[in-house]
Amino acid sequence: MFMVFIKSSYHIIKRDKTMYDFPIEYDEPVFRPPSEGRSFLLQVTIGCSHNLCTYCNMYRSKKYRERELLEIEQELKKTHEYFQRLNYSPRRVFLCDGDALGASMDILRGSLRAIKELFPSVERVGVYATAQNMLDKSQEELEELKELGLSIAYLGLESGNDKVLHRIVKGNTAQDMIDGCEKLHLAGWDISIIGMLGIGGREFSNEHIADTAEIISKISPKYFSLLTTVAVRGTPLKRMVERGQFNMLTTKELTREMREIISNIEPSRGEILFRANHVSNQFPLGGSLKRDTSMILETLDEWLTQIPDGIYPETPQHML
């Protein structure tokens, strides 16, 4: 029996290919944001063009490459036939892998046109993007992609502090993140930003809090989520922790970071939908900033009175 494992950033999906006969053979592992859980996943690139962030092991097993457009088109046709047999019409598509916005315009344009033609029911196409991907595309190209249906980008900001970004080898500065997001906003895209609690370690926690709240206020993405930093097996971060070069935060310190970041966010354009529901978080939490800010802070203050000192979050099983 042939099994396909799709390891998302939220949970691992195990699919029995014999049972469902799904026509795509994914180049695993495949990740997608929690909110794309019901999306049809299409790999237009394999791996991540950066692949250096110290805490990330998602694509270390893969060599970055763009897929051939012909191969992608054939995959879309086969999936179209498959969905027709099931009388199913997808509403969302998510382009994988790690920074698929970095793919050439030929690949993105061709893939989006094929999606539009074969799946007219699709209302939204999303993609993971680095700030570099955003900066590398011209304003006109981002507008063209939006016209073709690509309308939401997920950016792993992690922190708004340059010292932290440098230490985790993020590859871009806070200003790059601001400039890249500005281009996307001008082109009419929605942006979902992911920050990481504890990514500055104990040493840079205060700077991380202040600068992350500031950059989120400036960018004011439609969505903002916070994940908890985990020292994942096989990563440089894990080795730094083992050598005592990076001090992980306790559960209480992480919760305090979340509280301080949220309390300092002043959206500069509309409300920000905040979520902290990743599997690496200890507790799910969410709401609209600023509308629900005081409710979220009350909840966090309550948690802070209950969380004992000196306790560290449990590492999810699949990250050990």
Ligand code: SF4
């Ligand atoms: S850019 Fe994203 S996918 Fe690539 S190494 Fe960094 S965290 Fe991982």
